[in-house]
Amino acid sequence: MKILGIDLGTSNTYIYGAHKSSTAPQPVLLPRVSAPDGCVETAILYEDGLPLLIGHLAESEYYANPGMRTRRSLRCQFKPEIGEENAEAVGWMTDFLRLLREALPQDTLEPDSQLYVGIPARTRESFGLQLAHCFKDAGWPAPALIKESDAAMISCLQSGAIELDDLEHSLLILDFGGGTCDFTLAENSNILHSGGDRLLGGRLFDDLFFQLFCRQNPHLQEEVQADSCEYYVHWVLCKAEKERFSKILQKDLDSAVSLHLSWYDAAGAQKHAYLHELTRQQVVSAAESYVASESLRAMLSQYANRGSLGAVAGEMLQGRQVGLISWFKDVLYDIRRLKSADKVILTGGSSGWFFASEAVREVFGTDNIVMSPRTYEDIAFGLALYPMLLHTHLKIKDLLxxxxxxxxxxxxxxxxxxxxxxxxxxxxxxxxxxxxxxxxxxxxxxxxxxxxxxxxxxxxxxxxxxxxxxxxxxxxxxxxxxxxxxxxxxxxxxxxxxxxxxxxxxxxxxxxxxxxxxxxxxxxxxxxxxxxxxxxxxxxxxxxxxxxxxxxxxxxxxxxxxxxxxxxxxxxxxxxxxxxxxxxxxxxxxxxxxxxxxxxxxxxxxxxxxxxxxxxxxxxxxxxxxxxxxxxxxxxxxxxxxxxxxxxxxxxxxxxxxxxxxxxxxxxxxx
Structure with missing residues (x-):
């Protein structure tokens, strides 16, 4: 393909490809590596210090073979670290990108292929430099770096979720993803503010759902620990059930949904855990009295002593009770104090949650809210469309x-x-x-x-x-x-x-x-x-x-x-x-x-x-x-x-x- 757009997310990575004149990029599926929708978990498995697997296979293999743990290590959540002069994180990212490139279907990359990669709207200059070096050292073409908010905007322009006229007014692009909650405020085509919270994201709700399962299944945590499946159940299965619950509630807020976990122990016996008749109000109550699990705090411990950490994030890392939905609203109120918005675009994998649009409506007092039709893949899709946007701009200008x-x-x-x-x-x-x-x-x-x-x-x-x-x-x-x-x-x-x-x-x-x-x-x-x-x-x-x-x-x-x-x-x-x-x-x-x-x-x-x-x-x-x-x-x-x-x-x-x-x-x- 001539053009590749890569959304290298903290939790998940998406790749979209397009030919030179294409207006509809397609997901690039990596055999045995990506899910059917093209998602690749941003995780890498090492064995004896050498990179072995990436994506969900890396996670599954690590937790399916506890006997190999002494020789193996699983690395994830390393993307934010590459801008912090963390040599280990740079190495993990380079290895992840190398295996990602090797997994591409044959002839995906051509000699003159162009690569567009998204970066957060507000990052240190060192982040872009290090990321570009990681791609180059991993054997990719040197990437062009595009702000993730711009990529989401391009995708929304293509889908019709927004019009060019919207860019001439105040516009808020809110990217509520699995790992972070980012925003970009624009007015008259100028970026006024960008920022967000680097710890608020869907993974907190993965943890919340695991805790809900544990409440109804009192011995669940001990069982999965004994079966060496805690990570798999906690972060893979609970995430899948959380997504299913979210999709059902998008259609009917009053639904009561029964959820189910299923895994195998070391002897090959299948085990189950159930969460019966879960309602919206039960999730809201649990989310507003949330205490992060030890597993989550260990995963995020690298952030504990870092500057620019929000007050609520600091409380959470200290093991104190926080309100997840209130935290999301606090982010919105901080944005509202900067600037009101004529239109709000919700994108990102967590933006479909029932409380997201409700909170935006409450804080900004507007019904002018649009949901991107490609919440998960928005950025990768928009990145693959960038050259077409440039061609469109110049060609239309000449024609007019x-x-x-x-x-x-x-x-x-x-x-x-x-x-x-x-x-x-x-x-x-x-x-x-x-x-x-x-x-x-x-x-x-x-x-x-x-x-x-x-x-x-x-x-x-x-x-x-x-x-x-x-x-x-x-x-x-x-x-x-x-x-x-x-x-x-x-x-x-x-x-x-x-x-x-x-x-x-x-x-x-x-x-x-x-x-x-x-x-x-x-x-x-x-x-x-x-x-x-x-x-x-x-x-x-x-x-x-x-x-x-x-x-x-x-x-x-x-x-x-x-x-x-x-x-x-x-x-x-x-x-x-x-x-x-x-x-x-x-x-x-x-x-x-x-x-x-x-x-x-x-x-x-x-x-x-x-x-x-x-x-x-x-x-x-x-x-x-x-x-x-x-x-x-x-x-x-x-x-x-x-x-x-x-x-x-x-x-x-x-x-x-x-x-x-x-x-x-x-x-x-x-x-």
Whole structure:
């Protein structure tokens, strides 16, 4: 693979690989070394002083063969030590990385492969230098070092958990992992603060769950010690059950979960321990009265006399009772005192715990919390995407500066077509409603009340002007047009970039709301002024001639039981249909219409003709609106593209820190 991203965690290591144009890095699975999800425990087993195994195999082998303990040693939790001038830790890290490299599937590393490795946001300079030397001495390509918070941010940008716009506001990236709880506060693309607590992490809850098992299984600790399986049960099995409990509670906070441990003693007999019906409240109570086990304190004893250790961590290492959830909240309150946050991103393996988002919501008073879809693998995924981000930034910048007008012209016609489709639908639906609700109802009433055409037309106009349902139709069509334009423009933008070789596509934030608002206001005016109805025209050319033909034939309309000539006002008006077409309209405008002129058949004629007329008039009116709007749309599309170009500058702060510059790249500073 051309690109490898390695998240070298205190507890677990993840490797993701990508090809040059890939936007979806894949986990690199190491046969017999990594778990199915790609996780490799950051642990190494030595035998007679020589490195033997890494990962979960190292742990299992060490505790499965107690007879070999005198010749073997298991090393873990050594990552933080390599920046403290600890020669042993540097040696352990180098050996771990050498075995990690040897376990890579064949052809994973190519001659020109690039390696990106995450480092905590706040570390000593010596940490990066030592880590880079460890990689180089272990046979890896010289690594480019990226801040873990930046890698998590890149992953979240790719997944859509955050947008580029979020980086322009205050953003908190909270990485609550297995070994540490780290944070990065950024605003306007600048890193304001970074820090955290190096002892607060998921391993404390592994210890907590072991203690919960011991409470319900009184002889558990003595048994696993006698079976030489204490580490395996305490830190491997309890971690797995803790994760299962967490995942169940993510779906249902009120669940009561039964947990189970199973191991084999030295004679090969299988043993079990159970934790029945464990609830959220039981875990909270136990977490808030937590006392670290001797095993955990021994593991973390290296931190006991070190500076910059938090007060709660110091209490825990002294064997005093602490509240784990309160400790997490204290970290959040310390961050809150530094700066509030418009959005909080939760990442890291422990961020899915039920109390994590609750605590963030309580401390920061916001529901603007997003969970990364890749909590465990976020950093490795983002690291493998870093070169693609650099390519994307430069390529999009070049395209927007040189070819944005081409894209603007390309999508302007598309937007016009969408507006045209929805305005035609609006005209048709409005005409239908006017015909049925506003015209037909007036004609039905006019048949009984004997009104003139002038009165009928006035009543129809008033009904149209007061018909709020028409505006609801226009509003519905307007909103549909807005959504379709925004969706299609983003889709076209993505296609346009991919056509030019850009595969990690940023979101084009084109808002058609101002367009649709202008459209709605203009259409509202057009509908409210729709008073030029042709009720009388329809009667003159379609209704009255038919009646005149009947009158000439000396027939009577049974509805009124009166001769047509008597109703109209004299047989002279019916010299022929041509005369009626010429004089009937003006003659009847102020005459009260007889009932038979507005019978059901004639009402249908009048309504149908006016429906066609209204749809045509609205269509013409909407066409004028569309022409005005499209010039406005072109300008807004241009503005959106320029705004995107400006927003891309927020990525400038993501820089490579090089401990040992790769060959041929000395002196480079990264992006």
């Amino acid at each position: 500066e040189k070819q944005s007008e081409d894209f603007c012209l390309r999508v302007a016609d598309l937007a016009q077509g969408i507006f045209e489709k929805h305005t035609k639908m609006a005209a048709k639906t409005c005409a239908e409603r006017i015909a049925v609700k506003d015209i037909l109802s007036v004609l039905e009433a006019a048949q009984e009340d004997r009104k003139t055409v002038e009165e009928i037309e006035r009543e129809i106009s008033e009904k149209i002007q007061n018909d709020s349902g028409l505006l609801a139709i226009v509003q519905e069509r307007t909103e549909a047009a807005r959504k379709e334009i925004e969706r299609e423009l983003r889709l076209q933008f993505s296609r346009w970039l991919r056509e030019h070789g850009v595969y990690l596509v940023p979101r084009l934030n084109f808002s058609a709301r101002t367009l649709s608002t202008s459209f709605f206001d203009a259409v509202q005016v057009k509908v409210s002024r729709l008073t030029l109805l042709n009720t009388m025209d329809v009667m003159a050319v379609a209704v009255l001639p038919g009646i005149a033909a009947l009158a000439i034939g000396e027939k009577m309309l049974l509805i009124t039981a009166e001769p047509v000539s008597a109703v109209i006002g004299g047989a002279a008006a019916f010299a022929g249909t041509w005369a009626l077409g010429k004089f009937g309209k003006n003659f009847l405008r102020r005459q009260k219409l007889p009932k038979f002129l507005l019978n059901e058949k004639n009402r249908e004629k009048i309504t149908a003709k006016n429906r066609e007329y209204i749809e045509e008039i609205l269509g013409q009116s909407f066409q004028e609106i569309r022409q005005d709007l499209m010039e406005d749309a072109r300008g807004k599309i241009r503005y959106s593209l320029k705004a995107l170009l400006q927003r891309l500058t927020v990525l400038n702060h993501i820089r490579v820190e090089r401990g040992v510059p790769p060959a041929g790249q000395a002196g480079q500073t990264g992006q």
